[in-house]
Amino acid sequence: MSNVIEVTGVSKSFGGVVANHQVSMEVPEGRITGLIGPNGSGKTTLFNSIVGYHPIDEGSIKFEGKEISKMNVQEIARLGMLRTFQQTRIYGKMNCIQNLLISIPHRNAKFMDMFAPYDKELTDKAEHLLEYVGLYQKRKLLSGDLSFGQQKLLEFAMALMNEPKVLLLDEPTAGINPTLINGLIDRLQRANTDFGITLFVIEHNMRVVMNLADNVYCLAHGEMLAHGVPEDIQSDQRVIDAYLGAH
Amino acid sequence: MKSLDNKLMLGLLAFGIFGPVLFPDYTFQIALMWIMVLFAQTWDSMGGQMGYNSLGNIFFFGCGMYICTVTQVGLFYDVGDYTSATGSNVTFSDSQYFIGLGVGILAAGVGASVLAACLGWTVFGLRGPYFAIGTLGIALSAGELFGTWDWVGGGSGVAIPVYPGEADHKSMFFYTLCFLAAASTFLFYRWLFSTRFGLAVNAIRDDEGKADAMGLHTLRHKTVAWCFSAFFLGISGALFGNLTGFVEPLEVAFPTATFGIFMVAMSLLGGSGTFWGPVVGAIMFHVIKEATWTYFLGWQWVALGVIIIINVVYFQQGVVGWMQEKWPEKFGIEVDSSMSMEDEAKEAAQ
Numbered sequence: 001m002s003n004v005i006e007v008t009g010v011s012k013s014f015g016g017v018v019a020n021h022q023v024s025m026e027v028p029e030g031r032i033t034g035l036i037g038p039n040g041s042g043k044t045t046l047f048n049s050i051v052g053y054h055p056i057d058e059g060s061i062k063f064e065g066k067e068i069s070k071m072n073v074q075e076i077a078r079l080g081m082l083r084t085f086q087q088t089r090i091y092g093k094m095n096c097i098q099n100l101l102i103s104i105p106h107r108n109a110k111f112m113d114m115f116a117p118y119d120k121e122l123t124d125k126a127e128h129l130l131e132y133v134g135l136y137q138k139r140k141l142l143s144g145d146l147s148f149g150q151q152k153l154l155e156f157a158m159a160l161m162n163e164p165k166v167l168l169l170d171e172p173t174a175g176i177n178p179t180l181i182n183g184l185i186d187r188l189q190r191a192n193t194d195f196g197i198t199l200f201v202i203e204h205n206m207r208v209v210m211n212l213a214d215n216v217y218c219l220a221h222g223e224m225l226a227h228g229v230p231e232d233i234q235s236d237q238r239v240i241d242a243y244l245g246a247h
Numbered sequence: 248m249k250s251l252d253n254k255l256m257l258g259l260l261a262f263g264i265f266g267p268v269l270f271p272d273y274t275f276q277i278a279l280m281w282i283m284v285l286f287a288q289t290w291d292s293m294g295g296q297m298g299y300n301s302l303g304n305i306f307f308f309g310c311g312m313y314i315c316t317v318t319q320v321g322l323f324y325d326v327g328d329y330t331s332a333t334g335s336n337v338t339f340s341d342s343q344y345f346i347g348l349g350v351g352i353l354a355a356g357v358g359a360s361v362l363a364a365c366l367g368w369t370v371f372g373l374r375g376p377y378f379a380i381g382t383l384g385i386a387l388s389a390g391e392l393f394g395t396w397d398w399v400g401g402g403s404g405v406a407i408p409v410y411p412g413e414a415d416h417k418s419m420f421f422y423t424l425c426f427l428a429a430a431s432t433f434l435f436y437r438w439l440f441s442t443r444f445g446l447a448v449n450a451i452r453d454d455e456g457k458a459d460a461m462g463l464h465t466l467r468h469k470t471v472a473w474c475f476s477a478f479f480l481g482i483s484g485a486l487f488g489n490l491t492g493f494v495e496p497l498e499v500a501f502p503t504a505t506f507g508i509f510m511v512a513m514s515l516l517g518g519s520g521t522f523w524g525p526v527v528g529a530i531m532f533h534v535i536k537e538a539t540w541t542y543f544l545g546w547q548w549v550a551l552g553v554i555i556i557i558n559v560v561y562f563q564q565g566v567v568g569w570m571q572e573k574w575p576e577k578f579g580i581e582v583d584s585s586m587s588m589e590d591e592a593k594e595a596a597q
Contacts (some may be wrong), residue, residue, distance in 0.1 A: 074462055
């Protein structure tokens with residue numbers, strides 16, 4: 001089993017605030033890895049470092065064995081590592097189909113591809129993915145008019161349209177009602193099995209992360225606190241203390 | 248919408264052809280109207296469709312004008328000698344004139360695009376109001392710089408080679424060129440926005456950070472969009488220079504406070520970000536402007552100011568934008584009337 005993401009000794013400070021300190025971790029290929037931790041523990045900072053949102057202070061980040069810590073967001077996305085946002089981000093003044101069409105992979109985009117038309121194949125694929133996440137009925141609506149939960153699903157479909165190798169999901173179930181969460185977990189698992197996408201998920205909802213992930217990392221105060229299979233993490237005293245605030 | 252689309256285009260085509268025949272006294276004004284349509288459309292391809300509000304697009308208009316003039320003269324004479332004698336020392340034969348004009352117009356378009364590509368590398372690092380002010384700075388400083396550049400006539404300007412023919416022929420000739428320029432701009436953008444490019448620039452407008460995160464080549468799209476815009480603006484500058492016969496930096500080539508702002512005002516009036524908006528806005532704006540200049544002389548700027556204020560404060564979506572909100576189905580936009588609490592509840596029950 002090879003690791004698709006390898007983070008070694010990564011530190012990142014914002015002014016005097018140390019958001020990540022000497023963080024090391026691995027995401028094995030083809031699996032679902034979870035990342036938990038109390039608010040402000042540096043989970044999103046770690047995500048941002050991995051996908052190139054900001055330069056890191058020290059350490060190394062490798063994607064498929066290739067050093068990516070000096071690359072920018074677009075280049076990393078084109079390698080096949082994509083992230084979704086905690087605050088869902090979609091193109092609000094475009095309809096759902098258009099949102100998917102513009103999300104096609106740009107990995108090998110040549111200059112003249114900018115002026116290519118959208119062929120039937122792509123439109124079909126977009127409709128198929130909208131059906132997959134249950135938004136087919138709403139495909140012609142402006143995505144900005146969808147409910148928050150539907151926008152989350154749309155963002156997920158956009159990520160699938162991009163055919164990533166790895167998908168980093170920042171709190172995919174935040175703000176979604178409990179019944180819809182089950183559907184989402186199911187779809188995430190199927191994305192992993194059907195499309196072979198490696199998932200790396202930040203999640204606050206313990207039920208979700210324990211159901212979903214094969215192995216879980218726990219961050220606290222910017223440092224990697226624990227790592228293991230969900231059962232071990234759940235009973236790890238340090239993790240419980242970090243969440244409940246023991247001294 | 249499709250049939251309305253065609254009707255509108257046919258109407259404009261008919262007016263383009265028969266307008267100067269029916270109203271020969273207004274040929275210059277109608278020619279100017281087509282240039283305004285071109286202005287609004289090239290501005291909106293950036294401002295409305297891509298969310299980058301440039302206040303300095305007039306830069307390409309002025310540069311196109313100078314590039315064309317220098318080409319027209321420079322192909323046959325020394326430009327420095329010509330400008331220092333304010334053009335009185337030479338004459339152009341018919342063939343020299345038309346070759347110079349043809350090459351000049353093309354060079355204006357290409358030259359302006361090259362400038363846009365070079366500038367794009369720096370100014371596209373700016374976002375929102377910083378981009379607007381940055382581009383405004385480029386246009387203002389260009390006017391001042393050209394004013395000190397004696398080789399192209401400096402502040403006193405340069406006369407453009409005189410059209411070899413009757414005045415009536417000249418006005419019809421340049422009218423035709425202006426109409427063709429506006430029509431090609433329109434058809435070009437109509438095609439462009441039907442390709443992947445259209446969705447890409449819309450995505451940049453809606454959320455550029457997201458587009459970056461999805462791996463879209465955002466800088467490439469932004470630069471190319473600006474180059475297209477500059478190409479047509481350069482050509483319009485070349486035509487406008489020849490139409491007036493004299494190029495001068497502040498009032499003719501880089502009129503930032505008039506034409507430069509009109510571009511924005513026309514797009515907003517018609518409906519920024521809609522395809523027909525800039526066209527409709529430009530025609531309305533131009534007609535209102537000419538009417539107030541004729542009938543309310545002395546108050547014309549006040550009238551224009553009032554229109555802009557009403558537009559910006561009470562009517563931000565513009566004419567076509569308002570129609571799109573009122574009759575979305577006609578514009579191919581579907582609205583789900585059942586989208587409500589009910590819907591959320593249904594979703595939850597699934």
